[in-house]
Amino acid sequence: MNLKLTYTFFISCTILYFGMQSYAQESSTDDYVQVSDSIFFKDKYGLNIGLDLSRIGQSFLDSDYQGLEISADYRYSENLYIAGELGNETSTYNEENIINKTDGSYIKLGVNYNVYDNWIGMQNLIYIGVRYGFANYSQNLQSYRIYTTDDYFPSDIREVDASFSNLTASWIELQAGLRVNIFGNFYLGAHVQLKNMISVSEINNFDNLYVPGFRRTFDNSNIGAGWGYSISYLIPIYSKTKTQAVDN
């Protein structure tokens, strides 16, 4: 019986060996294998880690802003990605009547759904996504001016230096963007964001002028908007062989 199994194993290995050889002869590149009228290619699955370039750029150009954001997504299925962002922002609102500095961190978690049908072997994305965002931050009201409708008395500017710490906010965010493979495992991405505030800390006799991750707030609505450009690197974890019929 043992002998029989050994023979079977041996014969199987021989067949497999020759099979592999013929397989290797037919494939001219690593990624593409053409057999009869179908194409097989390897679809990369992995973790994509990105760095937001728009925030780095704004940090250099805008003296009232400092920000950094890293993003990550994991390809869960063919078109579904589990995605998130982690960031830190410092923004100063410096206008005629109020000077206020906001400083804090945020996290966003959610999914991206790819709606783009790639050409064979390409890994580009046009996606829509949703996120739940949460921020923890502080505000420092440096000074404010008492608003008067006439200038008979000189401006009454109060240098208060009042701090409001441990503020939190949460929101739902809708994203739409694209990501293009530039070379190797490097990608460039751009997206826009639209968000709706769910909850935000109340401040006695003041307001949340800026929320990290959410960006600026509006006095009469819960809506916010944003955007981002990023460069990212795909760490491939595994590949799935995908088959596609060929027309000719």
Add this chain to the structure above:
Amino acid sequence: MKKGLVYGVISAFLALSMYSCERDDICAEAIATTPKLVIEFFDANNPERNKNVNSLLVREIEKDSTLGFTSTSTIAIPLKTNAIETRYIFNINSQSESGGLIDTLNFSYATVETYLNRACGYKVDFIDFRARKETDDINWIKDIQVRETTIDNEFETHLYLFY
């Protein structure tokens, strides 16, 4: 179906971004900011009737510039927001050869700061408002009467002045 989804998302973004881009960094005139003190003038001999002032000059005691009013029975003057009292010199008939008559009024109060919005900043309302004439002898103002001890708008008259 996918194309429709993309177009739908893009148009939603456009519509909502226009909605959210409404300017709110300029303080709108409609916003009630720091109120002025509203004074109404009455005829001392007939207290039911308004009496128009003629070339009234009002000057805060430490300032050189004046606020001028004429042919009106209601005036509005600012109060100092960074102090608890404001003293004004009221000079009536200032265009006459004699230079008219002078009285000094002292307004005292407490201030309350209220946040308005990011464009306007804060306003000050005045509470516990009191007014008194600084001299007992009558030059031209016969009597004053505080009508509102809280000054938080300019629609109400806060002080009646009889002369």
